[in-house]
Amino acid sequence: MAPRNKKNLRVCRVCHHVVEGESCMTCGSTNLSEDWAGYLYIVDPKNSEIAKKMNIDMPGRYALKVR
Numbered sequence: 173m174a175p176r177n178k179k180n181l182r183v184c185r186v187c188h189h190v191v192e193g194e195s196c197m198t199c200g201s202t203n204l205s206e207d208w209a210g211y212l213y214i215v216d217p218k219n220s221e222i223a224k225k226m227n228i229d230m231p232g233r234y235a236l237k238v239r
């Protein structure tokens with residue numbers, strides 16, 4: 173399910189996690205982008221081919237592309 177207000181969401185350029193705040197809760201980075209595409213919700217990273225390709229090892233919300 174895609175977020176209703178995508179404009180308020182930013183994505184961490186380091187780990188591609190979707191962030192709702194001033195810094196990434198996963199890696200602590202403040203290098204965030206509002207220009208992203210491809211909303212991903214990873215439930216089970218160990219059984220997800222996309223998660224493996226993106227080196228995601230935690231469940232959560234991610235963006236496929238971040239500019």
Ligand SMILES: [Zn+2]
Pocket residue numbers: 184185186187188189196197198199200201
């Ligand atoms: Zn991050």
